[in-house]
Amino acid sequence: MKKTKLGEFEELVLLSVIVLREDAYGVEIKKELEKRMEDRLSVGSIQSALKRMEEKGFLTSEFGEATQKRGGKRKRIYNATPYAEKVLNEIRAIREGFWTQIASQGLRTI
Amino acid sequence: MNSAQLPKWSRRLLRLFIHGEYLEEIEGDLEEVFYDDLEVYSVKEARRKYSFGVLKLFRVSLLKNLKWIYKLGLIISIMRTLKIAFRNLIKFKTHSAINLVGLSLGLAIGGLILLYVTDELSFDDFHTNGDRIYKVVTTSPEGGMETNAHPIGYQLRTKYPEVESVLYTRWASPSFKINYEGKRYDHKVYYASEEFFHIFSFPLKSGDPKTALKDPYSIVITEALEETYFDGSALGQAITLRDSVNFTVTGVVEDLPKNSHIQFEMLMSFSTFPDFRWFSYTDGWGNFDVRNYILLKEGEDSEEFQAKISNIYDENVGDWLDEMGMKFTTTLMPLKEVYLGDVFWNGFGPNSSGKRVKTVTIIAAFLLILACINYINLSTARSAYRAKEVGMKKVVGSSRGSIIAQFMTESFLLTMISLIFGMLLIMITLPFFNDLMSKSYTLSSFLTPSFTSGILVLVFAITFLSGYYPALVISGLRPLNALSGKLDKAYQGLNLRKTLITFQFFISSGLVLSTLLVINQLAYMQTQDLGFDKEQVLVINATDLPKSTTRKVLKNELEALVGVHKVTHTNALPGRPGWQGQWAYPGKQEGEQVDTEYMAIDENYIEALGLKIVAGRNFETSRPSELKDGLIINESCVIAMGWENSENAIGKRIVSPSGTPEGNVIGVVKDYHGLGLQEQIWPKAMDYTGDTYGRYYAVKYDAKQTYDLIKGIEKTWSSTFGDYSLEYFFLDEDFDRQYREENQLAQVLSIFAIIIIIVSAIGLFGLISFVALSRTKEVGIRKTLGASIGQIVFILSKEFVLLVILGNFMAVPLTWYFGNQWLNDFAYHTRIDPTIFIITIAATVVIAFLTVSIQTMKTARMNPVKALRYE
Numbered sequence: 003m004k005k006t007k008l009g010e011f012e013e014l015v016l017l018s019v020i021v022l023r024e025d026a027y028g029v030e031i032k033k034e035l036e037k038r039m040e041d042r043l044s045v046g047s048i049q050s051a052l053k054r055m056e057e058k059g060f061l062t063s064e065f066g067e068a069t070q071k072r073g074g075k076r077k078r079i080y081n082a083t084p085y086a087e088k089v090l091n092e093i094r095a096i097r098e099g100f101w102t103q104i105a106s107q108g109l110r111t112i
Numbered sequence: 113m114n115s116a117q118l119p120k121w122s123r124r125l126l127r128l129f130i131h132g133e134y135l136e137e138i139e140g141d142l143e144e145v146f147y148d149d150l151e152v153y154s155v156k157e158a159r160r161k162y163s164f165g166v167l168k169l170f171r172v173s174l175l176k177n178l179k180w181i182y183k184l185g186l187i188i189s190i191m192r193t194l195k196i197a198f199r200n201l202i203k204f205k206t207h208s209a210i211n212l213v214g215l216s217l218g219l220a221i222g223g224l225i226l227l228y229v230t231d232e233l234s235f236d237d238f239h240t241n242g243d244r245i246y247k248v249v250t251t252s253p254e255g256g257m258e259t260n261a262h263p264i265g266y267q268l269r270t271k272y273p274e275v276e277s278v279l280y281t282r283w284a285s286p287s288f289k290i291n292y293e294g295k296r297y298d299h300k301v302y303y304a305s306e307e308f309f310h311i312f313s314f315p316l317k318s319g320d321p322k323t324a325l326k327d328p329y330s331i332v333i334t335e336a337l338e339e340t341y342f343d344g345s346a347l348g349q350a351i352t353l354r355d356s357v358n359f360t361v362t363g364v365v366e367d368l369p370k371n372s373h374i375q376f377e378m379l380m381s382f383s384t385f386p387d388f389r390w391f392s393y394t395d396g397w398g399n400f401d402v403r404n405y406i407l408l409k410e411g412e413d414s415e416e417f418q419a420k421i422s423n424i425y426d427e428n429v430g431d432w433l434d435e436m437g438m439k440f441t442t443t444l445m446p447l448k449e450v451y452l453g454d455v456f457w458n459g460f461g462p463n464s465s466g467k468r469v470k471t472v473t474i475i476a477a478f479l480l481i482l483a484c485i486n487y488i489n490l491s492t493a494r495s496a497y498r499a500k501e502v503g504m505k506k507v508v509g510s511s512r513g514s515i516i517a518q519f520m521t522e523s524f525l526l527t528m529i530s531l532i533f534g535m536l537l538i539m540i541t542l543p544f545f546n547d548l549m550s551k552s553y554t555l556s557s558f559l560t561p562s563f564t565s566g567i568l569v570l571v572f573a574i575t576f577l578s579g580y581y582p583a584l585v586i587s588g589l590r591p592l593n594a595l596s597g598k599l600d601k602a603y604q605g606l607n608l609r610k611t612l613i614t615f616q617f618f619i620s621s622g623l624v625l626s627t628l629l630v631i632n633q634l635a636y637m638q639t640q641d642l643g644f645d646k647e648q649v650l651v652i653n654a655t656d657l658p659k660s661t662t663r664k665v666l667k668n669e670l671e672a673l674v675g676v677h678k679v680t681h682t683n684a685l686p687g688r689p690g691w692q693g694q695w696a697y698p699g700k701q702e703g704e705q706v707d708t709e710y711m712a713i714d715e716n717y718i719e720a721l722g723l724k725i726v727a728g729r730n731f732e733t734s735r736p737s738e739l740k741d742g743l744i745i746n747e748s749c750v751i752a753m754g755w756e757n758s759e760n761a762i763g764k765r766i767v768s769p770s771g772t773p774e775g776n777v778i779g780v781v782k783d784y785h786g787l788g789l790q791e792q793i794w795p796k797a798m799d800y801t802g803d804t805y806g807r808y809y810a811v812k813y814d815a816k817q818t819y820d821l822i823k824g825i826e827k828t829w830s831s832t833f834g835d836y837s838l839e840y841f842f843l844d845e846d847f848d849r850q851y852r853e854e855n856q857l858a859q860v861l862s863i864f865a866i867i868i869i870i871v872s873a874i875g876l877f878g879l880i881s882f883v884a885l886s887r888t889k890e891v892g893i894r895k896t897l898g899a900s901i902g903q904i905v906f907i908l909s910k911e912f913v914l915l916v917i918l919g920n921f922m923a924v925p926l927t928w929y930f931g932n933q934w935l936n937d938f939a940y941h942t943r944i945d946p947t948i949f950i951i952t953i954a955a956t957v958v959i960a961f962l963t964v965s966i967q968t969m970k971t972a973r974m975n976p977v978k979a980l981r982y983e
Contacts, residue, residue, distance in 0.1 A: 028141035029148075045141050046168035053134065053174060068140075071147050075140030 007058065008089055014039075015051045016060055016090065019080045027066060027077040028052070052080060060086035117155060118146060122163040129175055138169065189514075190521075197522040200498075201529075207490050210878040212530055214483035214871045215574065219527075219534030221867065222570055223563075224545050225476035227553060230562045232469050235371045235451040240313045241407055244276075246414065246444040248404040249456060250425075253439060258403065258456040262396035264442060265404045267424050274417050277407040280305040280382045283459060287656055288380070291352040292341055296836070299337065300375060301353075302460070305382035309363075311407045312374065318347045319363025330381040331359035335367045337377055359384075373451035375461030397429045403459060406444075418444050468857075475864045478619050480570070482868060484578040485612045486875030487523065491582030492609060493882040495589070502586055503595035515587040516580075523579025527571050548859055609879065610915055616872040617919030621956050623868055625927040627861040628948040633935060634854050636789070636942035643784025644686055645722030649843035650818075651685060652809040652825070657833055664803060666832045670811055673824040677814050680716040681806040684709070686786045687847040688808070689794070696768040696797060698753040706752045709794040710772050714802035718744070718781065720812040727758035728779035731800045739800040742778035749795035750780055766797060773797035788850040789940035810843065869959065876912065877963045884908055884971040891971050892979025904972035909964040916960040920953045 008016070018034045019026040032048050055061045066077040082090075123139075130138055142165055149158035201208045239245060248268065249258050269278040282303040289296040308314075309321035316324065317335055324332050331351060338346040338361075346361045353359060359380065368375060385391055408414060425433060425440040433439065450458055452466040502515060539555065546552055557563075652670075657663060663681065670679045684690030690711040697705055715731045717723075726747065731739055743766055747758060755761040758780040768774050783793050813821050822840075829838045884891075891904055899907075928944060935941040971979075 028137065029144045032141075032145070044168040045138065045145060045165050046171055046174070049134070049138055049141070049169065050171040050174050065137075069144075071144050072140035073143045075136050075143065077140060078137040 008055075008060065008093065009051075011047070012051050012055055012060075013090070013093065015048060016055060016082060016086055019061065020082050020087075020090075024079065026080045031080075055086075056080075059083060060089070117150075117159070118143065119159045119163050122166040126166050126169065130169065131174060134174060138174070142166065193518055193521045194525065196518060197525045200522055201526060204494065206881065207494060207878055208526065210874045211483075211487050211490065211526055211578075212533065213874060214486045215527060215530035215578075216533035216537060217867055217871060218480040218483035218574070219530050219567075219570065220537035220541070221864075222476050222480050223534055223538050223558075223567055224541070225472050226566045226570065227557060227563055228549060228551070229469055229473055230560070230566060231371060231551070231553070231557070232452065232464055234562070235464070236373055236447050237371070238313060238369055239447065241311070242447050244408045244410065244412075245311055245447040246406050246408065247447065247450050248406055249443050249445050250400065251441045251443045255455070256440070256443070257400060258459060259400045260402050260404050260442070261425070261440075262392055262399050262402055263394050263428070264424060265402060266393040267428070268404070268406055268421065272417070272421065274409055274412045274420075275406050276409045277307045277310050278305075279307045279311050279405040279407075281308070281403045281405070281460070282382065282385060282401060283403075284380060285388075288353045288357075288378075289656075290341065290378075291355055296355075298837075299377040301378040301380065302376050303382045303385045304332075304379040307407075308379065311405055314368060315366050317364045317366050318345060319361075321363070324363035325379060325381040326383070327362075328381060328383045328387065329357075329359050330362040330384075332363040332365055332379045333361055334365055334377050338364045353378075353380075373458055373461050373463070397425070397432070414444055414446070465853075471857075472860065475623065475861075475868075478623075479864065479868055479871065480574065481577070482616050482619060482871050482875070484574060485616055486871065486878065487526075487578035488581055489609050489612055489875060490878050490882070491519075491523075491578075492585055493879055495582070495586045498586060499589055499593075500595060502589050503591045503593075506589075506591040507595070512587045516583040519583035519586060520575065520579045523583075524575045527575045527578075531567070531571055548856065548863075550856075610911075613876065613879070613912065613915045614919045614922070616875065617916045617956055617960070618922045619919075620865075620868050620872045621920045621952050622923035622927055623861065623865045624952045624955065625923060625948060626931065627858065627865045628952065629927065629931045629934070629944065630854065630858045630861055632945055632948065633938065633942050634851065634858050637851060637854070637938075637940075638848075640785070640789060640940070642686070642788075643723070643782055644786070646686060646844040646847050648813055649720065650811045650813060650821070650825070651841055651843050651846065652811065652829075653807070653839040653841070654681075654809055655807045656836060659804075662832050663806065666828065667809060669828045669832065670809060670825065673821065673828065675813050675817060675821050675824075677812040678716040678720040679812075680714055680720040680810050681802040681808075682711065682713045682717055682810065683802075683805045683807045684711040684713075684786075685808055685810060685843065685846075686721070686784070687788070687843075687850055689787060690796075691772070692794060694768060694770065694772055694797070696753075696766050696773055696795075698755070699765055699767065701767055701769060706749070706795055708749060708752075708768075708773060708797045711796055711798040712801040712805035713744075713798045714800060714806075715739075717798070717802070717810075720810050723784060724782040726780050726782050728762040728777065730779055738778050741775045742800065743773055743775040744779040744781060744798040745777055746781050746793070746796040747783045748793045749797060752795040773799055775799065785940070788847070790850070790938050792939045869956070873959050873963050876960055877967065880908075880912060880964045880967045884967050888971060888974070888979045891974070892976040895972075895976040895979070901969070901972045905965050905968045908968040908971065909961060912964050913957060913961055916957055917953065920956060923952075924949055 014035060015031060018031045018038075022030055022034055028045060028048055031052075032043055032045065035048070036043055052061065052063075056063060060083060061080045062083055063078050063080045066079040068074050068076045126139065126142070127135065142162060145165065146158055146162045149161055153161070236242060247258070248260055248264060250256050250260050250264075265278050265280050268275050280303070284301045284303050286298065288301050289298050304325055306323065306326040308325055309316065316332075317338075319332065324330060331353075333346060333351070341351070342349060346364055349361050351359050351361055362381075365379075390396075408417060421442045421444075424442045445453065445456075450456075451462070452464050452469065454465050454467055457463060505515060538558075542553060542555070654663070654666075667679050667681050670676060682690075690709050692707070692709045694708050694710040695705040696708045697703065713731075715733055718725060718730050725744075728744075731742060731744070733739070735742075745753075745761065745766070750756075750758050750761045753761070753764070753766070755764060761777050761780055764777050766773055766775060766777065781796075781798075785791075785793060786796075787794075811821075811825070825840065826838060887908065891908075894904055894907075931944050935944070
């Protein structure tokens with residue numbers, strides 16, 4: 003895992019995109035993360051993470067349907083690229099490596 | 113659902129700055145959140161959240177391409193102006209570099225001084241009732257002191273309704289050390305009465321500010337001390353001082369701000385004090401050892417109150433004071449003056465000097481002005497070369513205002529670049545500056561609002577000072593003249609430039625002169641024969657040691673060490689006076705008293721310090737009656753007692769109301785400068801009481817092996833007073849502390865002088881390059897007619913060198929006058945040496961001439977054909 007430059011928050015957003023599938027657009031991602039993190043998030047923070055990841059090639063997007071609630075504006079549905087999945091797997095492998103070792107050392111639980 | 117509920121302004125803002133591609137999606141998201149919120153919150157709250165959400169969208173990744181800014185006409189013109197300004201800076205590289213160096217130096221020094229001054233002026237700013245707090249001091253025609261007689265506080269407290277609160281504080285003996293796990297630790301400790309936390313706003317972390325210092329054996333400590341000596345809260349815990357005295361911690365004060373003139377680590381309740389020394393609230397008019405602060409009631413006029421209390425001493429003990437020929441006045445000192453005041457020592461923490469603050473501010477201001485002068489000179493000199501640009505602009509319809517704006521932008525841009533360089537310089541030189549001013553600033557000290565606003569004011573002042581005049585001159589050019597290249601002499605601002613150069617060198621030379629003057633006086637003080645020998649004397653501080661026979665043992669053992677010549681046990685050493693102000697009379701107590709310095713010495717003192725006996729003899733252990741009743745005095749004392757000459761004084765009797773000094777004169781020592789050359793020599797009376805009042809052991813040694821000596825002393829120490837920490841110093845280093853202020857001044861002045869000369873010289877360098885350029889044709893003609901290079905250099909340089917000399921001649925009388933005033937503060941001082949004037953004039957003229965000739969040489973060497981073709 004060399005220069006992937008996936009931030010901690012970006013990683014969380016990316017994971018939500020994968021979990022939400024067809025529903026992965028701004029507000030839905032925000033809700034999903036708020037639920038899991040038990041914290042309030044702003045539209046801005048989600049949107050800027052999405053745009054950054056799209057630029058870096060972690061995400062692709064296309065316009066979805068418009069709804070009344072959105073004042074007739076269309077949603078943009080995000081999709082994780084295979085590259086993103088690869089990077090996520092790498093990150094996970096590295097973390098798990100650490101945790102296995104920590105567990106085997108029998109240190110205090112964290 | 114009604115979209116009109118959305119806040120209009122936020123939506124517009126959103127559309128203004130969000131990247132077009134993202135707009136639909138993000139707007140949709142926000143609206144969706146808004147309608148979700150409507151179900152939970154009130155309309156108002158949801159709208160607020162929406163607007164807040166819009167603001168949170170200001171992120172680089174979401175912003176529109178910055179081109180939208182161009183829609184605003186003003187900004188585009190600013191951008192263009194900046195671009196042109198930048199091009200101009202690059203085009204005239206030497207010119208810009210000179211200005212950059214000057215302004216960067218100016219801003220760096222200005223920034224450092226600004227920091228120093230704002231810090232010094234911020235002292236004691238944090239007290240809530242600061243404007244009503246006064247320190248009460250006792251003044252007298254001779255000067256006075258910062259302490260008061262015992263009853264002053266009580267008088268103020270009981271007889272004057274204007275006073276809300278009176279604080280008693282007092283110095284505490286350094287023997288009050290903390291005992292902790294078998295060791296003693298030294299901390300700054302004072303006595304203070306219960307009003308302390310009422311008058312001053314030092315917040316308590318724990319404890320009741322009203323009662324913390326009320327009961328005897330209460331003590332307030334700082335947070336830092338609490339952390340050091342206690343696990344958790346110290347409140348209510350016991351603390352042992354002075355080996356056996358137990359105090360209860362009744363308060364923990366938050367660590368004191370650095371900019372407080374009151375610095376302590378422990379405060380013992382004042383009510384404890386009478387258990388250790390005699391003290392009376394109503395009696396003791398001759399005991400000046402209490403420091404008082406008062407808080408006036410709101411709305412009281414301090415001047416009226418001052419008039420009322422001036423005569424407290426006279427009203428109570430006037431007769432007694434008249435008899436003694438003394439006059440005391442009770443004086444109020446506003447809180448803010450305690451730290452910066454130059455009159456009194458501040459026994460409660462750090463002391464500064466308003467004079468020093470003023471001096472450095474003035475010099476830093478001069479430096480900035482000089483750097484601005486460079487800018488003005490160069491810009492106006494250059495105006496000829498920019499005339500075409502201005503003429504062109506005018507022809508196509510530029511207003512004068514926009515041309516002024518163009519030139520001001522240039523000076524602003526340059527100032528901003530200089531600011532960056534200046535800040536870098538500050539970062540690099542900060543450790544050195546700290547050293548110089550004995551401060552401990554860090555980069556975070558610069559992040560105060562007062563500093564940042566100060567530096568902004570500086571930047572704008574410099575931009576205006578340096579940019580406005582040239583802008584005005586250049587923009588005033590008439591387009592026709594400007595385009596045809598025919599400029600009026602006046603437009604080139606020759607006279608102004610001449611005046612400014614003269615002023616620059618007036619300041620430079622004045623500063624160089626002052627520096628040399630201070631260095632001269634310093635050299636004088638350091639080379640003058642002081643009358644005693646401070647080399648090879650090691651001093652052991654024995655102030656804290658108990659009075660016991662072990663002191664005698666220590667002295668004998670020290671004397672037995674290899675390489676030790678003599679050991680003396682005494683209360684007074686050069687730089688560390690004995691009891692000053694002891695009254696004594698010749699023969700009987702009548703007439704005017706002599707203020708003597710009482711010194712407790714022994715038979716080795718005279719020899720250890722290399723003093724000379726001019727009449728009579730030293731104390732000798734073989735003559736016990738002389739040890740008991742003999743006195744050795746100095747020549748000043750002989751004169752003060754009215755005994756004309758030293759021989760005459762032998763056998764005369766000195767008496768004193770306090771019994772110290774009292775005895776028959778057995779010897780007279782030659783006067784010596786025990787307090788350096790700033791102070792007059794006190795009449796001294798030395799008594800054979802070293803073992804009773806001794807505070808120091810001075811060890812005169814003659815070995816070069818100080819290392820072995822110190823090891824020997826440490827061994828001796830551990831066998832006698834091993835449980836006290838050994839503190840020693842060398843007399844010569846200790847004595848030189850007295851010259852610290854002057855040394856500091858000399859250093860500061862030298863640095864400023866060098867920088868100011870550099871700034872002036874490079875300014876001259878830049879200017880001359882323009883002047884030489886404008887006289888290219890003249891030089892060409894002169895050369896073809898047969899002038900030598902030397903002659904041409906002379907012709908071109910003459911005028912400027914004359915200006916420099918003129919500046920010098922203006923500086924001389926002023927320095928002479930103020931220099932003499934400064935010197936008169938020293939009791940013994942050098943005369944102003946006329947050679948310093950010659951040196952300064954020669955140095956500045958040579959520097960100016962060299963600067964000028966480098967440039968003029970270039971012009972003079974040019975091939976005349978080229979010169980004549982020029983233009």
